Amino acid sequence: MKFSKYLYIAGLVALGSTVVTSCSDSKENDPGSNSGNNTPSEKALRLSTNVLTEAQVTTELGEAATMNVFVKTGSSLSSVDYKQGVKATYQNGDWSLSPSVEFTDQNNALFVFAVSPFKASGSFDPLRYPVDVTEQVDVLYSGSAAAANYTQGITTARLTMKHALAMATFNISKSSYVGEGKLTALSVNGESVFTEGDLDISTGNITGTNRKAFSVAFDKTIDAAGWKSDIPSMWLIPTSTKAAEATLSATIDGKTYEVTFPQVDIRGGFQTIFHLILSPNGLVFRPDQTETVSLNQGTDDPQLAQLYGQLVFKVNAAEFKFPSFTGDNVFGNIVAGSTMLNYAIGGKVLLSAGTTTDVVVETWNSTGFSLDSLEGIESIDISQY
The missing domain is CATH 2.60.40 (Immunoglobulin-like)
Structure with missing residues (x-):
């Protein structure tokens, strides 16, 4: 392999x-x-x-x-x-x-x-x-x-x-992405993501009261290895993505990507640092690199993303079930025609039955894979895995 x-x-x-x-x-x-x-x-x-x-x-x-x-x-x-x-x-x-x-x-x-x-x-x-x-x-x-x-x-x-507020910081790197990588907007949305709230000034606790759509404008070009300074950040009312799902919308080169947050507490008085990778197949969080840093703490030492691999399946079926991967903290993207999804254990993507579709599966940190069934799979290209 x-x-x-x-x-x-x-x-x-x-x-x-x-x-x-x-x-x-x-x-x-x-x-x-x-x-x-x-x-x-x-x-x-x-x-x-x-x-x-x-x-x-x-x-x-x-x-x-x-x-x-x-x-x-x-x-x-x-x-x-x-x-x-x-x-x-x-x-x-x-x-x-x-x-x-x-x-x-x-x-x-x-x-x-x-x-x-x-x-x-x-x-x-x-x-x-x-x-x-x-x-x-x-x-x-x-x-x-x-x-x-x-x-x-x-x-x-x-x-x-x-x-009182939580600072969310988003450091994006590129992997084989051929565009300029111009980031122009970020927004965070979800059931537990409030934009308005009431602060108790004696405790710092904020009770959310209202949600409304908003985005923060940026003018940053993504570096291949991520930003070293002036990393895009935004203030949020403290929240948690453990009980309710939240999504990040990022507009890059005029295209808006929507990705689901990893499960994390985004705490008031702290900076939560998210690392993401942009590839030709989409934008994805690196959940193993998410960090929460106290406002008076002093370092950020991310590890290296490794074991990159890409599989290409030709599938003629109504749906494609994601492969099971071995390895720690495996993450990645699934692209099937115009559909882009983040990899999730046990996930699947709906296809058009009777038509052969190329399904691209890219992952990081995987050391092997297996399939529950070969039904509907016409071929598997493992040359880039």
Whole structure:
């Protein structure tokens, strides 16, 4: 039996564990320093933000960044509001609060929650911050409350902002594909794939509320070995393809390919890296290479795709049952006339009875194959396997 190996070498933008502080420690306990107000009070509440992040996403809340701020008298979102409708704007190295928030003798301990970007006051409560991934905006939330206590000299509430959405990254390589390989759009669809939802800013949990069609535009030419940097990515509401099927639509050289996701949890605050191969016969996921990377983790070391083989069957039957393959993590494509499918154990493709059809079966990682029946099979070309 003949095997040919196709080397698939893919790179990912190096991830880093970066914490960016937008308010220096020297200002923390200085109630007289400028917080954006012309006449700051010595009892004014101040904010400091950290963003736990990686490359390709928000690394800091910088100049003109905005947040909704919720100031409570206790450490829970259900605690009594101390002040409502507060907007924080980052200006000249500090957060400015409007309206301002000040400690009093009766309330010298305050608890702060926040979420970015800012949405108009009164449009939501902190248990249901509206998320819409068609906007493709990085959503940051504070999680548990940040405390400040005037009598202890702590007038700055330190907020550690986290990423609420899931980042899905798609690294595509080519195998014998002769076109230019221009990727122009990606979209994700499925019963469990929501485009709108409500975020609890204290936990990061998002409850899906609505689905609508959307796609993200790209202008990337696929490299034979996959992209080394600037890999196409999109924000998604966290979901799972284990309980309900989801599909990726990819428009390449003007043609739209639809492929089914492998079973995976696409988690909020994580980057899920999918590897795919484009061949003349279609686009297919490499399920054995799917990775979930924490936002503060730092490497992507994909293995090589190997043991590529192609079988060509001439079939005169109403259907063709896929061969059974030996090997670990076998994946591939089935092409029968104008029909393109991803290989699946026990799968089949419908044909036109009374007509001979060429059925091309390409796989990676297979070490052998068998057929349940030879009925309707006129010949098998194994010269490329």
